[in-house]
Amino acid sequence: MSSGGQAMAAPKLAPPPRLSLPIVVGIIIVLGVAAAWAWPPFARWPSEWAIPFRAWVTEGFVWFSAAAKPVTRILSWLLSWPLWFSEALLFRGFPALSLPPLPWVAIVGGVAILGHWAGGRGLAIFCGLAAFYLAIFGLWQDSMQTLSIVLVTVPLAAALGLALGLWATRNTRVERILNSVFDVMQATPHMAYLGPVVILFGFGQVPAMLATFAFALPPMARCTILGLRTVPPDILEAGRMAGCTPRQLLWKVEIPAAEKTLMLGLNQVVMQTLAMVVIASLVGASGLGQKLLFSLQQLQIGKAVEQGVAITLIAIVLDRLTQAYMAKVPSHTDPKNGFTARHPHISLFVLLLAASVAAAGFSHGFAVLPKEMTLSYGGPINNAVRWISKELFPYIKPARDALTIWLMLPLRNFYLWLPWPVMLGVLAAIGYHLSGWRLALLPVCLFGFMMLAGFWEPLMLTIYLVTGATILCVIIGIPIGIWAAHSPRVAHVTKGVCDTLQTFPSFIYLIPVIMLFQTSDVSNVIAMLAYATVPAIRYTYLGLLRVPSATLDAAVASGATPWQRLRKVELPIAFPEILLGFNQTIMMALAMVAITALIGSRDLGQEIYKALPGADTGRGLLAGLGIAFIGITADRLIGAWAMQRKRQLGMA
Known part of the structure; x- marks a missing residue:
């Protein structure tokens, strides 16, 4: 005790030095190797000690499949209708109505017109030639089968992804849960989606579409969250000052301001859908993926290259079209003009469709390109x-x-x-x-x-x-x-x-x-x-x-x-x-x-x-x-x- 009555402060001890990472790793390696040498289960976990999670999961899915069969049947039935319509429009036709599918000439020309509307002459030529490749090399029906799944799956995945993204931006807890789920979904390989779908829905086009839908969903939801989170605060404030209700603020301010990011999400949905459609051929999806898989298994490299180029061209066309639309500057026309002046591309496609249908009535080659006119470089x-x-x-x-x-x-x-x-x-x-x-x-x-x-x-x-x-x-x-x-x-x-x-x-x-x-x-x-x-x-x-x-x-x-x-x-x-x-x-x-x-x-x-x-x-x-x-x-x-x-x- 000092004269002032105060105790002397004890000397402050320095914290023990922290071991560097290499030293810690070295110690772990030495101890781990020694333990494995002393007791074999530390080297290899015995198979008889494995917990049968695999059997439990399989049995759980079998039970759930039986319990949910009425729901899965209804869902399959509902999804089969838009898929049936898409296939009928592109390659099957409507036999009950005695109506043929769209002529291949109309689809090739329509793709070129769409390319011109989105990106100009260069994109129109590329899109038209890519579509013509599918016809001239005898891959038309297979390509249309693949494209029909894409055309049905993309709107569904984009719509649900947008809805989930909107929900997440309004609820922080939902956003945390969805981000964790999406982390697992996006890190899980394509093929792992097929097993649960097979148990619940069997094999075929609709199960393939559902697996594709699940795989393509996360990018749209994440881009929606990112786009809405990055809308500048001054734009939101201007919308509120203009008297917008929450719904008006969302649809007339936030979504238009986030359009570029949302279109990026749509682009990713398209690409993920096409990638998954090919892999979904393993569960019975007909089309290019099924043919490509067969060619690879048979080591028919020439045919595989033809089919692979077709898949690649479809992917590039869809990618370029969405990117061109993202960069497209909106154009304004005088509302007093006629329909043809205001919508020249739609008018041109209608004219092409009418001409191709009429020509197909005289010559079947305008409806379906004859096999003897197709080429092959296999x-x-x-x-x-x-x-x-x-x-x-x-x-x-x-x-x-x-x-x-x-x-x-x-x-x-x-x-x-x-x-x-x-x-x-x-x-x-x-x-x-x-x-x-x-x-x-x-x-x-x-x-x-x-x-x-x-x-x-x-x-x-x-x-x-x-x-x-x-x-x-x-x-x-x-x-x-x-x-x-x-x-x-x-x-x-x-x-x-x-x-x-x-x-x-x-x-x-x-x-x-x-x-x-x-x-x-x-x-x-x-x-x-x-x-x-x-x-x-x-x-x-x-x-x-x-x-x-x-x-x-x-x-x-x-x-x-x-x-x-x-x-x-x-x-x-x-x-x-x-x-x-x-x-x-x-x-x-x-x-x-x-x-x-x-x-x-x-x-x-x-x-x-x-x-x-x-x-x-x-x-x-x-x-x-x-x-x-x-x-x-x-x-x-x-x-x-x-x-x-x-x-x-x-x-x-």
Whole structure:
């Protein structure tokens, strides 16, 4: 006690030093490997200890299917009518009324007219030639079957997505729930949607349409939420001051102000629908997807190329039409003018339709192009494939084998050897280092569930394939993105190539892979590579473009060489954006996992594919959730890393 009667303050102890992440990871690896050596279940969770979630899910769906059969039958019946009408209009006709379908000439011309209305002469020519391709190469009926599902599914998915998005913007709790549901839905591969639909609705066109609808719904809802959340406050205030009711404010102010974002959502719905329609051929959807799948299974590469080009052209036409409409400047005409002057494109189509129907009455060739008038280039492609197999494969094989020996096999053996406590512990340590306990527990819970369900080995094989593809995507994509950011000419070419690659349905990438690499793990990775490199290129390019010019000028003034400027200034600042591209690359590689199962694998995608014939919903759904869990874990970890880097750079 001092003379003033006050006790002396105890010395404040410094907090214990926090172990760095590499040290923590090293400790986890040592302890995990030692535990696996001491007790085998720490190396591989025994299959007899697996919890039968798979059987429970399958039995639950069977029970629910029986209980909900009256509802599913009514829903199928209701949806069959618009689908029947669309098919009758495009290719079946109306036999009860003795009415034929629309003549192919009218549809080709109508697509060209629609292209002119949306984007001018160039788009009209492209759309017309693309539609003519479907007819001249004998793919008309199959194309119309595919298009009929798209024409019915897109309005339904867009309408429900818009409604859910509106609901979410009015209720924060609903928005949180929907965002969590959409995260899982968008991370789940296409094929995983098919199992539950088969149990509930069986096989056929309507089940395929419902699976397509479920897959295409989230983008519209999310774009609706984004569009309405980003309406400028001054526009909303002006609407309120003008005396708008809440309903008027929504329909006359908010939705028009968010039109660009909503149209982007519609564009995504169209593309997702077309991608899913092809995959839905596995549950009985007729059309181009069914024919393409058959051609791939029979290794009829020439026919597969013809059908793949048709699917790609449909996708590009729909993409270009929606994009052109987004950029279209509204035109105003004098209401005193006649209908023809005010609506020239509609008038021209009506005239074309009348002329083509009249011509079809005299010659059936105007209604349906005769088979003897169609063309095919499948034969030369088959000859080319045989030539490639004979002449080029001896040169391709060493590269494939080297990639297998030096990258794929070491990765596969590593992931299959890795004890599960090490995998879960390392992911938890990384999550805790980046964002705390909540992120640390996420991979433990998700991957731990897959282990308890008996899916650990397929999970590791999936991670192995995605890791191999991601490594190659980064090695290729980042340098191309850097090159494009420093060369406008390269950027122009690169953006065109990326736009085209992203328009292709994922099935298409299997064709050149089978031609060049046959079937192997390397083939799966190369297919993922072609599909998933685009985000690595785009985000690297955008990240470097967004580096402040003042920062670059300061680096130049300090005497930095171009290489020093890139390595010490541009790449560090662009790193958070590059990480987002890395994240999207993983997501797109995961999306291809179920597709590449068609050419052979032992991963979760193969589990989904094997579950379809026997309607083993539990197997397919849990495998799909496993792929989604990988995507969610990667998304959260990489997102947290990007945010940490932004804070370190003072950007957040």
